[in-house]
Amino acid sequence: MKLTPRLALLLTLPPLLWAGNAVVGRAVRDAIPPMTLNALRWLLASMLLAPLARRLLADPREALKRWRSLAWLGFLGMGCYNALQYLALHTSSPLNVTLITASMPVWMLGVGALAYGVKPTRRQAAGAGLSLLGVALVIARGEPGALLAVRFVPGDLLMLLAIFTWAVYSWMLARPMRGLRPGETPDWNWAESLMSQLMFGVVFSAVAAGAEQVVVPTAIQWSPALVAALVYVAIGPSLIAYRCWGLGVAEAGPAVAGFFVNLTPVFAALISAALLGIAPAWYHGVAFALIVAGIVVSSR
Structure with missing residues (x-):
């Protein structure tokens, strides 16, 4: 496999767009509630995706036959993950959020071992340990001794x-x-596969947004900046990143592509410093190095 400029671009764009998603979510936190932001994001994304998924929308029977499986995917992938991320950004910084996200391999190994019986290798366990150390450093805000009496910022836990x-x-x-x-799925293209999940994810997101307004009624503060943010999160992190990542992983394989995920905290730090005036601390750099080392060790 040769890392061509095209392939590098395909694998670099998603981390850049995901980092931007975290920064934008933080920037608009006072203008729109997190659950409402998530619901509008996926509603707009589904509207933009509809022309590419018209076969599925014209005849949704195949998706409805698989409603249980697709509902779980929509609930976890659209209804939970992004909503929790936006909620986390109300008390945590974009850099912390993306650094904690970089510990994803640890959670992948844990879920695989507990739920699917896929035991990690020693090298994977060592890599997971390094990644966890990096996450712990972020949560402790650079003071390891503070872990003994750590007080989690709500956003970190979320x-x-x-x-x-x-x-x-x-x-x-x-x-x-x-x-x-x-062998059991219809001949769906990437847009139709995503739309089959969005059909359910949008419903879960809307229900969560409705519950949010009942519990904590909050008016949306509409502005050109908020509209631009909604367009960005619907197109960039949702559609462009998904498509580029799929093409990049298919060409390079998940092992190589996994290294590019760890560009997300770097991009988040740069974007935060430029737009929000949030300068990274020394422990962010150390944590990032530990997380990258963990990914390198576990992926070799």
Whole structure:
């Protein structure tokens, strides 16, 4: 496999867009409630995706036959993960959120071992340990002794819960439920596959947004900046990143592509410094190095 400029671009765009998603979510936190932001994001994304998924929408019977499996994917991937991330950004910084997200391999290994009986190798366990050390450094805000009496910022805990739901979602994609296994799915293209999940994810997101307004009624503060943010999160992190990542992983393989995920905290730090004036601390750099080392060790 040769890392061509095209392939490098395909694998670099998603981390850049995901980092931007975290920064934008933080920037608009006072203008729109997190659950409402998530619901509008996926509603707009589904509207933009509709022309590419018109076969599925014209005849949704195949998707409805698989409603249980698709509902779980929509609930975890759209209804939980992104909503929890936006909620986390109300008390945590974009850099912390993306660094905690970089511990995803740890959660992948844990879910695989506990739920699917896939035991990690020693090298994978060592890599997971390094990644966890990096996450612990972020949570302790650079003072290891503080871990003995650590007080989690609510956003940190919410982000840990978010990546757990994403790990479960990812394993459900790798080990599909009935009706979505190889040979059992219709001939859907990438847009139709995503739309089949969005059909349910949008419903879950809307219900959560409605409950949010009942519990904590909050008016949306509409502005050109908020509209631009909604367009960005619907197109960039939702559609462009998904498509580029799918093409990049298909060409390079998940092992090589996994290294590019860890560009997300770097991009988040740069974007946060440029737009929000949040300069990274020394422990962010050390944590990032530990997380990258963990990915390198576990992927070799």
